[in-house]
Amino acid sequence: MASKGLTPMSEDFSAWYNELVYRADLADLSPVRGSMVIRPYGYALWENIQSTLDGMFKASGHENLYFPMLIPVSYFEREKQHVEGFSPELAVVTHAGGKELEEPLAIRPTSETIIGELYSKWIQSYRDLPLLYNQWCNVMRWELRTRPFLRTTEFLWQEGHTAHAGAEEALEEAFRMVNIYAEFARDHAAIPVVVGEKTEGERFAGALRTFAIEGLMRDARALQCGTSHYMGENFARAFDITFSDENNELRYVHTTSWGVSTRLIGAVIMAHGDDQGLILPPRLAPIQVVVVPIFRGDEPEVSGQVLDEAQRVAQELSAAGVRVKVDTREGLSPGWKFNDWEQKGVPLRIELGPRDLEAGQVVLVERIERQKAQLDRSGVAAAVPGHLEEFHRALHARAEEFRDAHTFSADDYESFRQRMEQGWVYAVHCGRPECEQKIQQDTKATPRCIPLDGPAGEGSCVRCGEPSAYPRRVIFSRAY
Amino acid sequence: MASKGLTPMSEDFSAWYNELVYRADLADLSPVRGSMVIRPYGYALWENIQSTLDGMFKASGHENLYFPMLIPVSYFEREKQHVEGFSPELAVVTHAGGKELEEPLAIRPTSETIIGELYSKWIQSYRDLPLLYNQWCNVMRWELRTRPFLRTTEFLWQEGHTAHAGAEEALEEAFRMVNIYAEFARDHAAIPVVVGEKTEGERFAGALRTFAIEGLMRDARALQCGTSHYMGENFARAFDITFSDENNELRYVHTTSWGVSTRLIGAVIMAHGDDQGLILPPRLAPIQVVVVPIFRGDEPEVSGQVLDEAQRVAQELSAAGVRVKVDTREGLSPGWKFNDWEQKGVPLRIELGPRDLEAGQVVLVERIERQKAQLDRSGVAAAVPGHLEEFHRALHARAEEFRDAHTFSADDYESFRQRMEQGWVYAVHCGRPECEQKIQQDTKATPRCIPLDGPAGEGSCVRCGEPSAYPRRVIFSRAY
Numbered sequence: 001m002a003s004k005g006l007t008p009m010s011e012d013f014s015a016w017y018n019e020l021v022y023r024a025d026l027a028d029l030s031p032v033r034g035s036m037v038i039r040p041y042g043y044a045l046w047e048n049i050q051s052t053l054d055g056m057f058k059a060s061g062h063e064n065l066y067f068p069m070l071i072p073v074s075y076f077e078r079e080k081q082h083v084e085g086f087s088p089e090l091a092v093v094t095h096a097g098g099k100e101l102e103e104p105l106a107i108r109p110t111s112e113t114i115i116g117e118l119y120s121k122w123i124q125s126y127r128d129l130p131l132l133y134n135q136w137c138n139v140m141r142w143e144l145r146t147r148p149f150l151r152t153t154e155f156l157w158q159e160g161h162t163a164h165a166g167a168e169e170a171l172e173e174a175f176r177m178v179n180i181y182a183e184f185a186r187d188h189a190a191i192p193v194v195v196g197e198k199t200e201g202e203r204f205a206g207a208l209r210t211f212a213i214e215g216l217m218r219d220a221r222a223l224q225c226g227t228s229h230y231m232g233e234n235f236a237r238a239f240d241i242t243f244s245d246e247n248n249e250l251r252y253v254h255t256t257s258w259g260v261s262t263r264l265i266g267a268v269i270m271a272h273g274d275d276q277g278l279i280l281p282p283r284l285a286p287i288q289v290v291v292v293p294i295f296r297g298d299e300p301e302v303s304g305q306v307l308d309e310a311q312r313v314a315q316e317l318s319a320a321g322v323r324v325k326v327d328t329r330e331g332l333s334p335g336w337k338f339n340d341w342e343q344k345g346v347p348l349r350i351e352l353g354p355r356d357l358e359a360g361q362v363v364l365v366e367r368i369e370r371q372k373a374q375l376d377r378s379g380v381a382a383a384v385p386g387h388l389e390e391f392h393r394a395l396h397a398r399a400e401e402f403r404d405a406h407t408f409s410a411d412d413y414e415s416f417r418q419r420m421e422q423g424w425v426y427a428v429h430c431g432r433p434e435c436e437q438k439i440q441q442d443t444k445a446t447p448r449c450i451p452l453d454g455p456a457g458e459g460s461c462v463r464c465g466e467p468s469a470y471p472r473r474v475i476f477s478r479a480y
Numbered sequence: 481m482a483s484k485g486l487t488p489m490s491e492d493f494s495a496w497y498n499e500l501v502y503r504a505d506l507a508d509l510s511p512v513r514g515s516m517v518i519r520p521y522g523y524a525l526w527e528n529i530q531s532t533l534d535g536m537f538k539a540s541g542h543e544n545l546y547f548p549m550l551i552p553v554s555y556f557e558r559e560k561q562h563v564e565g566f567s568p569e570l571a572v573v574t575h576a577g578g579k580e581l582e583e584p585l586a587i588r589p590t591s592e593t594i595i596g597e598l599y600s601k602w603i604q605s606y607r608d609l610p611l612l613y614n615q616w617c618n619v620m621r622w623e624l625r626t627r628p629f630l631r632t633t634e635f636l637w638q639e640g641h642t643a644h645a646g647a648e649e650a651l652e653e654a655f656r657m658v659n660i661y662a663e664f665a666r667d668h669a670a671i672p673v674v675v676g677e678k679t680e681g682e683r684f685a686g687a688l689r690t691f692a693i694e695g696l697m698r699d700a701r702a703l704q705c706g707t708s709h710y711m712g713e714n715f716a717r718a719f720d721i722t723f724s725d726e727n728n729e730l731r732y733v734h735t736t737s738w739g740v741s742t743r744l745i746g747a748v749i750m751a752h753g754d755d756q757g758l759i760l761p762p763r764l765a766p767i768q769v770v771v772v773p774i775f776r777g778d779e780p781e782v783s784g785q786v787l788d789e790a791q792r793v794a795q796e797l798s799a800a801g802v803r804v805k806v807d808t809r810e811g812l813s814p815g816w817k818f819n820d821w822e823q824k825g826v827p828l829r830i831e832l833g834p835r836d837l838e839a840g841q842v843v844l845v846e847r848i849e850r851q852k853a854q855l856d857r858s859g860v861a862a863a864v865p866g867h868l869e870e871f872h873r874a875l876h877a878r879a880e881e882f883r884d885a886h887t888f889s890a891d892d893y894e895s896f897r898q899r900m901e902q903g904w905v906y907a908v909h910c911g912r913p914e915c916e917q918k919i920q921q922d923t924k925a926t927p928r929c930i931p932l933d934g935p936a937g938e939g940s941c942v943r944c945g946e947p948s949a950y951p952r953r954v955i956f957s958r959a960y
Binding site for chain 2: 036038039042047065066068070071072075088089092093095097104105114122144154156
């Protein structure tokens with residue numbers, strides 16, 4: 001449990017990640033290949049992510065609902081690109097209730113198809129539009145190489161599915177949602193993501209346009225943290241989702257879908273962690289403040305007073321809306337506990353010993369730089385919420401500084417290739433899929449997105465010299 | 481959408497139920513046999529159930545986590561009774577990622593087995609106990625006859641799974657949770673359930689003791705609304721969950737599990753509804769108050785004023801913590817809207833027309849008796865929360881009165897059989913499974929539970945005359 005032996009991230013980032021996930025009690029291996037158990041500490045992080053996003057979805061007019069998990073395999077065949085994208089990853093139920101099924105049923109990898117079927121029934125008139133629905137659920141994609149939170153066969157996510165009377169309104173929705181994801185990343189996860197559009201080769205199977213938020217991890221690789229798709233009429237045509245417009249003419253709806261998943265936990269781990277372990281953004285942290293009482297082994301009465309005072313501090317913090325825990329475990333040294341909570345990424349630690357009790361103070365240690373400060377005991381509850389806010393700002397600034405220090409611009413292919421070892425590279429690109437593939441073969445990098453804001457993209461392709469295809473430079477990076 | 485044509489419950493309760501589920505927008509049929517789509521209105525009800533219970537679980541020391549949905553089929557075979565109970569209902573994944581799996585994987589019907597596997601890893605010492613975990617998830621049981629919310633192949637639920645050092649503590653936990661369910665039913669769903677223990681034949685597959693809450697529906701049949709099981713060492717032995725106690729001796733843990741599901745929505749529908757539709761308990765209702773503005777067709781200016789005032793009323797109510805909606809739909813008469821919201825079971829309706837505007841008042845109509853009252857416009861926000869509380873009390877009292885009027889005691893088999901048409905019958909029983917089966921053949925009734933409180937059970941069995949097996953009379957009833 002203690003941080004002893006955690007491989008430093010600089011030495012082997014991948015080992016650091018895997019060890020940390022298990023040691024910080026976020027997740028555990030499962031006996032079923034490719035799936036994981038999300039342990040209470042990891043799940044509490046997910047609950048905070050979920051409740052925050054759910055509030056943002058509802059505030060922007062969306063309602064939750066729930067569709068069946070099993071989808072007839074034939075449904076996937078109705079949208080040509082969709083079936084190509086997803087059928088290799090399907091897990092299929094062939095037997096149930098002791099019998100072979102007449103038609104095999106797939107566990108949903110995503111729900112566009114079954115939702116299309118129902119929307120065609122629910123939508124009749126322009127008065128039924130827009131439909132702004134979302135569901136929180138589990139999905140399954142039979143991936144070969146899996147890593148906890150980043151890529152597992154089963155994962156938890158939300159999938160929003162909306163239907164609109166026209167293209168413009170549907171595109172607006174797709175933008176609105178990717179921007180909500182960016183706002184969540186910045187204001188809650190303290191990750192300074194870039195918002196952009198995917199190139200054709202990286203689009204969702206069946207989408208006309210895909211928007212995404214991309215974050216930079218501390219190994220200088222990119223992680224796609226959320227996507228929002230404009231489908232045009234593709235799914236409406238495949239599932240016959242039509243409506244009578246104001247002139248009583250029959251038209252196809254325009255649909256969108258958008259999702260984020262438990263992968264966001266991977267983003268939080270990799271965007272903020274350090275050699276000691278996790279660093280959790282306070283607005284999402286299951287425990288924002290841990291109080292560690294420091295006992296005097298030979299004086300049980302003094303230790304009792306320290307423990308009582310620690311509990312009082314926690315009660316005051318809890319009353320001030322702070323998520324706080326007192327580490328009452330016996331038989332563990334304060335130093336061991338400090339390491340343990342640092343590994344678990346708790347933003348603030350309050351140390352309270354007999355001498356602090358006498359002096360009417362506590363020691364406050366923040367997780368990023370592990371700076372210590374003394375706080376007046378009487379002012380703890382009033383001061384801590386401000387310290388948490390400051391922690392959020394500092395964590396975001398740290399991630400932004402790291403990202404900026406690992407973001408480059410390249411005008412020739414040689415420096416493009418060299419810079420790719422170090423982070424993100426902004427470059428002019430021709431937009432041709434075969435050129436993207438060549439770049440990937442040479443550098444293992446893919447086009448992450450065409451940022452909505454960013455340096456203008458005119459000029460010639462960094463690799464092949466053909467004219468630019470995009471109004472802005474494309475971000476290339478190695479990615480998860 | 482309007483209530484026109486809803487079959488009266490007195491005429492055909494089953495038709496009334498099925499029609500209402502669809503017309504009140506709670507759920508829809510799905511293209512996959514036996515599963516349903518939970519629509520936003522039904523899902524919002526589930527969210528309120530979920531968040532209330534989740535708060536109660538956390539307040540009693542439980543944490544949430546998440547286990548994989550797919551479980552190797554072989555796991556079910558480790559606990560003999562468990563496999564007998566569940567293997568006929570399993571849905572099985574045999575192919576994934578385009579290949580046949582080496583071992584088939586079942587979609588969880590319940591998670592004792594995979595949880596047992598992990599608990600045996602997590603629990604080493606008495607210091608690790610108790611483990612008090614819960615998960616919210618979907619499960620699948622391939623039932624042949626399905627009905628929305630009451631019995632569907634896929635359903636949503638929570639399953640708590642706890643491990644303890646001894647029998648007494650585990651039994652206490654099983655009691656604690658069934659009592660939390662009863663408290664939830666009474667204080668939030670306004671359903672006066674009976675808490676009792678199941679007879680041997682009705683126990684969960686693998687449990688030593690099963691406790692349940694039972695509610696009486698308005699067709700005089702019983703619905704089991706939640707269960708809590710004490711497993712003894714059964715699963716600990718099957719999955720080798722042991723710990724070193726204080727004396728360093730290896731012992732098996734004692735486990736419990738407990739769950740409620742989307743079936744609770746069925747309970748709310750059937751315990752409270754009437755011929756007009758749903759009647760929702762205010763603490764769970766997605767919409768507690770609907771404001772219906774009454775327009776004057778020929779005076780758009782007056783209608784505009786009415787609408788503005790309706791919005792202001794809603795804002796004031798919302799600020800007072802009330803879940804409120806203004807029905808702004810055009811082209812529908814007030815009477816149609818009244819019927820529609822009555823069918824959807826909204827506890828309170830506020831009607832607001834031009835004359836009310838002039839008189840500085842609104843009309844308040846409650847859903848149970850549809851009694852009207854006039855409220856001073858300025859006092860609406862202050863008065864409504866009290867009316868909602870009163871509504872909860874009245875709804876609970878109505879359900880309790882109905883239950884008491886349909887609860888009987890029988891000392892001879894002839895009156896036992898006759899009373900079974902009318903509701904619950906308390907009777908002395910010998911406890912022999914073959915006698916239970918005979919009663920079921922004769923009357924279609926099953927032993928619902930041995931109530932924890934209730935009339936003493938000494939004497940001879942109501943059917944066979946053998947001596948009583950239980951300290952209390954058993955409740956027999958036809959049931960869902």
